[in-house]
Amino acid sequence: MGDARRYLTIDDEFQMLHGRLSRPTIAYETLGKLNHANDNAILVLTGLSASAHVASSQEDPTAGWWEDVVGPGKPIDTNRFFVICVCSLGSFFGSTCPASVNPDTSAPYRLSFPVLTLEDIAHGAKCVIDHLGIERLHSVVGASMGGMSALAFALMYPDAVYAMLNISAAANSQPFSIALRSLQRELVCKDPKWKNGDYPFDEQPEEGMRLARKLGMISYRSAQEWRDRFGRERITGNVPFAHDNPFGLDFEIEAYLTSRARSFMDAFDANCYIYLSRAVDLFDAADHGGSIQMAFNGLGIERATILGVQSDFLFPPERQLEIKTTMSSSGIDVSFQILDSIQGHDSFLVDMTRFRPAIAAHFKDS
Amino acid sequence: MGDARRYLTIDDEFQMLHGRLSRPTIAYETLGKLNHANDNAILVLTGLSASAHVASSQEDPTAGWWEDVVGPGKPIDTNRFFVICVCSLGSFFGSTCPASVNPDTSAPYRLSFPVLTLEDIAHGAKCVIDHLGIERLHSVVGASMGGMSALAFALMYPDAVYAMLNISAAANSQPFSIALRSLQRELVCKDPKWKNGDYPFDEQPEEGMRLARKLGMISYRSAQEWRDRFGRERITGNVPFAHDNPFGLDFEIEAYLTSRARSFMDAFDANCYIYLSRAVDLFDAADHGGSIQMAFNGLGIERATILGVQSDFLFPPERQLEIKTTMSSSGIDVSFQILDSIQGHDSFLVDMTRFRPAIAAHFKDS
Numbered sequence: 001m002g003d004a005r006r007y008l009t010i011d012d013e014f015q016m017l018h019g020r021l022s023r024p025t026i027a028y029e030t031l032g033k034l035n036h037a038n039d040n041a042i043l044v045l046t047g048l049s050a051s052a053h054v055a056s057s058q059e060d061p062t063a064g065w066w067e068d069v070v071g072p073g074k075p076i077d078t079n080r081f082f083v084i085c086v087c088s089l090g091s092f093f094g095s096t097c098p099a100s101v102n103p104d105t106s107a108p109y110r111l112s113f114p115v116l117t118l119e120d121i122a123h124g125a126k127c128v129i130d131h132l133g134i135e136r137l138h139s140v141v142g143a144s145m146g147g148m149s150a151l152a153f154a155l156m157y158p159d160a161v162y163a164m165l166n167i168s169a170a171a172n173s174q175p176f177s178i179a180l181r182s183l184q185r186e187l188v189c190k191d192p193k194w195k196n197g198d199y200p201f202d203e204q205p206e207e208g209m210r211l212a213r214k215l216g217m218i219s220y221r222s223a224q225e226w227r228d229r230f231g232r233e234r235i236t237g238n239v240p241f242a243h244d245n246p247f248g249l250d251f252e253i254e255a256y257l258t259s260r261a262r263s264f265m266d267a268f269d270a271n272c273y274i275y276l277s278r279a280v281d282l283f284d285a286a287d288h289g290g291s292i293q294m295a296f297n298g299l300g301i302e303r304a305t306i307l308g309v310q311s312d313f314l315f316p317p318e319r320q321l322e323i324k325t326t327m328s329s330s331g332i333d334v335s336f337q338i339l340d341s342i343q344g345h346d347s348f349l350v351d352m353t354r355f356r357p358a359i360a361a362h363f364k365d366s
Numbered sequence: 367m368g369d370a371r372r373y374l375t376i377d378d379e380f381q382m383l384h385g386r387l388s389r390p391t392i393a394y395e396t397l398g399k400l401n402h403a404n405d406n407a408i409l410v411l412t413g414l415s416a417s418a419h420v421a422s423s424q425e426d427p428t429a430g431w432w433e434d435v436v437g438p439g440k441p442i443d444t445n446r447f448f449v450i451c452v453c454s455l456g457s458f459f460g461s462t463c464p465a466s467v468n469p470d471t472s473a474p475y476r477l478s479f480p481v482l483t484l485e486d487i488a489h490g491a492k493c494v495i496d497h498l499g500i501e502r503l504h505s506v507v508g509a510s511m512g513g514m515s516a517l518a519f520a521l522m523y524p525d526a527v528y529a530m531l532n533i534s535a536a537a538n539s540q541p542f543s544i545a546l547r548s549l550q551r552e553l554v555c556k557d558p559k560w561k562n563g564d565y566p567f568d569e570q571p572e573e574g575m576r577l578a579r580k581l582g583m584i585s586y587r588s589a590q591e592w593r594d595r596f597g598r599e600r601i602t603g604n605v606p607f608a609h610d611n612p613f614g615l616d617f618e619i620e621a622y623l624t625s626r627a628r629s630f631m632d633a634f635d636a637n638c639y640i641y642l643s644r645a646v647d648l649f650d651a652a653d654h655g656g657s658i659q660m661a662f663n664g665l666g667i668e669r670a671t672i673l674g675v676q677s678d679f680l681f682p683p684e685r686q687l688e689i690k691t692t693m694s695s696s697g698i699d700v701s702f703q704i705l706d707s708i709q710g711h712d713s714f715l716v717d718m719t720r721f722r723p724a725i726a727a728h729f730k731d732s
Contacts, residue, residue, distance in 0.1 A: 175596040175619035176589035182620045183580050185613055187553075190573060207556065214549050215581070223542035223682065230541040232650060247551055247640055251647065253541035254548045274613055281617065284598060313679060316589065 004029045004060035005052055005087075005094050008131050016123070019114025022104050026124045027087035027094025028052050029060075031070060032078035034134065041134045042076060043125060043161075044085040045142035045149040048276045049268060051093035054085035068352045075360035081138065088149070089124035090116040090275045098271035099201060111197040116275045118145070118283045122153035129160065136160055139362070143167035143348045144315065145276070148283045151323075155288040158300030165362045167307045167348050167355075170319035171292045171326065172284035177314050180219050181281055184212035185274045197271050205270050212273070213261040222311035222344035226253055292322070296330040303333040305362040307348075307355075310338055314345040335361070370395045370426035371418055371453075371460050374497050382489070385480025388470050392490045393453035393460025394418050395426075397436060398444035400500065407500045408442060409491060409527075410451040411508035411515040414642045415634060417459035420451035434718045441726035447504065454515070455490035456482040456641045464637035465567060476637055477563040482645045484511070488519035495526065502526055505728070509533035509714045510681065511642070514649045517689075521654040524666030531728045533673045533714050533721075536685035537658045537692065538650035543680050546585050547647055550578035551640045563637050571636050578639070579627040588677035588710035592619055658688070662696040669699040671728040673714075673721075676704055680711040701727070 005027045014021040029052045034041055044054050044066070055064035055071050055078075070076045070083055087095040090113070098113040105112075114120075129137065140161045142150035147169025154161050173181075191208030193199055233252040249255050289295030304327055308320030317338045324336040339354045341347035348355055371393045380387040395418045400407055410420050410432070421430035421437045421444075436442045436449055453461040456479070464479040471478075480486075495503065506527045508516035513535025520527050539547075557574030559565055599618040615621050655661030670693055674686030683704045690702040705720045707713035714721050 172598060174589060174598070175592035175617065176584070178617050179580075179584050179592070179619050179623055182615075182617070182623070183577070183584065186580075187577065189613060190577070211549070211553065211556070214545075214552075218542070218545050218549065223540060223679070226541035226545070232538060232540070247555060247644065249548075251541065251544050251548075253545050257545055257548070278613065313589070 002060040004057045006030065007094065008128050010127055014123070014127075016114045016120045017117045021096060021114070022102070024089065024096035024124070025094070025100075026089060026096070026128050028128050029054065029057070029085050030132075031055060031057055031083040031085075032081050034082040034132070038133070038135060039138060039162075040080060041082045041084060041129070041132070041137050043129060043137050043140045043150075043153070044070070044076075044083060045121070045125060045140065045146040045153065046085065046088055046091070047144040047146050048273075048280065050146075051091070052085045052087040053093075054083065065349070068356065069359055075356050076141070076363065081363070084128060084132065084134075086125040086128050088121045088145075088276065090121065090272060090279065092267075092269040092272040095124065097269065098197070098275055099269040108201075110271055113271070113275060115282075116279045118149045118152045118279050119156060121149045121279070122156055125149070125153060126157055126160065136162055139163040139165055141165040141167075142169065144169060144345065145280050148280065151285055152283065152288075154299055154301055155285060155295055158298055161301055162303075163362070164301050164304040165307075165359065166304060166320075166323060167359075168309055168312055168315050168320070168345055169323070170315050171323055172286065173281050174319075177219075178281045180215065180314070181277045184215050185277050187211040187215065188270050188274055194270060199270065201269070209268070209270055209273065210261045214257050217257055217260060219314045220344055220346040222313070222342055224311055225342045225344065228342070230256065293326050293329060296326045296332075299327070299330060299332065301332055303335070305335045305358075306337075307358055308338045309341045309344065309347040309351075311342050312345045312347065368426040370423045372396070373460065374494050376493055380489075380493075382480045382486045383483045387462060387480070388468070390455065390462035390490070391460070391466075392455060392462070392494050394494050395420065395423070395451050396498075397421060397423055397449040397451075398447050400448040400498070404499070404501060405504060405528075406446060407448045407450060407495070407498070407503050409495060409503050409506045409516075409519070410436070410442075410449060411487065411491060411506065411512040411519065412451065412454055412457070413508075413510040413512050414639075414646065416512075417457070418451045418453040419459075420449070431715070434722065435725055441722050442507070442729065447729070450494060450498065450500075452491040452494050454487045454511075454642065456487065456638060456645065458633075458635040458638040461490065463635065464563075464641055465635045474567075479637070479641060481648075482641045484515045484518045484645050484649045485522060487515045487645070488522055491515070491519060492523055492526065500526075502528055505529040505531055507531040507533075508535065510535060510711065511646050514646065517651055518649065518654075520665055520667055521651060521661055524664055527667055528669075529728070530667050530670040531673075531725065532670060532686075532689060533725075534675055534678055534681050534686070534711055535689070536681050537689055538652065539647045540685075543585075544647045546581065546680070547643045550581050551643050553577040553581065554636050554640055560636060565636065567635065575634070575636055575639065576627045580623050583623055583626055585680045586710055586712045588679070588708055590677055591708045591710065594708070596622065659692050659695060662692045662698075665693070665696060665698065667698055669701070671701045671724075672703075673724055674704045675707045675710065675713040675717075677708050678711045678713065 053064045140150045147166040188208040191205035194205040230253045308317045341351035506516045513532040554574040557571035560571040596619045674683045707717035
């Protein structure tokens with residue numbers, strides 16, 4: 001398997017909201033070609049656990065995390081657009097992160113990595129955009145944490161973006177989602193193998209990560225989907241109430257969560273996870289202007305598409321409605337749609353029947 | 367402080383769905399007086415963490431868990447009704463439970479306690495009702511797990527109950543709530559101090575219980591309530607991003623969860639908790655007839671009041687609607703109401719403005 005990643009190493013000191021990094025690297029992938037008018041670039045910012053590999057390419061033919069959305073003739077059409085997907089600063093998939101070596105000390109950052117914010121992630125993405133010679137993006141695109149990072153980007157660089165596609169996100173984090181993420185981080189940090197962040201990288205706090213992932217899966221999907229998929233089915237061949245393990249798994253839903261949670265823990269570094277998780281808590285668009293409305297009044301985008309999902313209880317529809325209403329009050333031309341997907345917060349990754357046309361519509365008239 | 371509990375010790379062997387107990391004890395409290403017609407008795411079955419102390423009395427003047435609902439002149443009026451609240455079999459508050467000594471072995475049951483079901487809890491309650499000489503209850507009342515236990519009771523003893531008040535419950539458990547409870551149990555059982563159930567009783571797996579309770583609190587309340595109560599308030603005097611503890615608590619919601627979770631872990635035995643939690647997963651009214659409809663066709667109740675709460679995502683309104691629709695199809699006279707409470711699943715314990723009249727209405731015309 002190939003690797004389509006490019007790496008931008010920032011020669012200067014990189015100022016973060018709560019600290020600084022020496023010569024960080026930002027990983028990214030690109031698809032399509034920048035046109036001569038320099039007006040067909042789309043920046044995709046990612047969710048918490050996604051890499052820069054948004055879609056397959058000649059260099060890396062493996063399917064990307066948004067394979068059905070990005071590509072030739074697809075809703076984000078790489079025959080028309082130059083797509084840049086940036087690996088978030090702090091993420092484990094190639095950009096400088098808490099698992100990276102600090103060039104000033106020659107030791108991994110671990111918890112000496114500065115507190116991370118979505119503004120820092122947007123800043124890292126802007127460095128890539130500048131490096132590529134792009135003055136103004138056609139669109140900044142993001143879902144979930146990526147949608148919040150897209151807001152941060154547009155708020156910080158009002159001249160650098162014409163339009164926004166924002167999916168299943170919010171203008172800030174509210175206590176319910178903060179509580180869930182706080183508990184997820186606690187599950188990681190209570191694992192004795194976390195060792196206050198000083199675990200050997202090949203001995204991750206897997207148990208804590210696995211439990212955090214289970215909780216994530218519960219909050220990312222929806223009750224209706226699981227009811228339809230699993231009902232009260234029991235695990236095939238299971239001996240319920242076995243005397244040697246009376247609290248073993250019994251229902252199919254329990255087996256599903258366990259198998260899926262295992263696959264996640266192999267792929268992510270624990271410290272990176274808790275830094276990114278906290279960054280989502282910390283984001284508040286109001287920090288850019290005193291209130292969300294005052295902040296949005298400073299946006300430079302001319303139009304936006306705001307999408308949400310009826311069954312999403314982590315970023316519920318009223319959060320997207322708030323973005324829509326506030327942007328409209330700022331004079332931005334907003335297209336708004338709450339989709340009937342049953343897969344909850346994760347719908348943008350799975351309910352392609354609904355999301356493909358909704359995403360395509362954003363790019364139709366431009 | 368006094369103790370109003372009575373204890374019924376069952377002389378015979380007590381047959382459970384998945385085992386048997388020798389001479390178990392069922393704790394209960396009563397309020398009011400049984401009338402000569404023997405037709406004013408109300409059985410209250412409890413949620414997972416409640417005791418038999420439903421309301422204050424002369425013997426125990428401390429406030430009960432439903433103090434605003436049960437008492438003289440209150441919605442469940444002890445001037446009119448003889449109220450019996452039974453401590454669930456398996457619960458830590460006086461009935462035989464996994465922490466009790468098995469008289470056959472003189473050692474605590476721990477995980478040798480048979481798998482517990484809500485049918486067993488209903489069976490224990492029926493023993494109390496028989497002991498008190500009550501042939502037919504005016505009503506069986508329950509919320510949450512208590513509502514499911516009330517269904518179990520009415521299904522098992524169709525001649526023993528005239529009416530039902532069922533609050534924020536469901537005819538069975540669905541994968542979303544099973545997933546949450548499964549993860550809660552896992553948090554307890556992964557605590558090294560759980561020791562496969564063999565912990566000393568004064569050295570509970572407090573950490574696991576505390577984490578399970580946090581998750582419970584997240585699922586018992588609602589996003590809207592927390593948004594109204596906490597917003598993005600930071601902890602007073604907090605030093606965010608402290609270098610010695612970069613992932614300490616920061617937001618008020620995190621402090622709230624931590625303080626509330628601590629208070630719980632002192633009051634409950636870990637094994638009892640996981641037995642009761644699993645009992646909720648296992649309940650399915652359809653086990654009493656092949657389908658929920660066929661089971662409900664065998665009910666002996668003449669009328670029912672089914673209440674739910676708009677903001678409850680653990681037992682969402684469609685679950686109460688299912689009970690209502692199915693009972694109506696069985697010819698039962700059903701009163702149905704979904705309340706606008708914002709406190710989620712726990713609303714029946716806190717939103718007295720809405721619940722008092724809704725509960726009172728059930729007893730008005732009888």
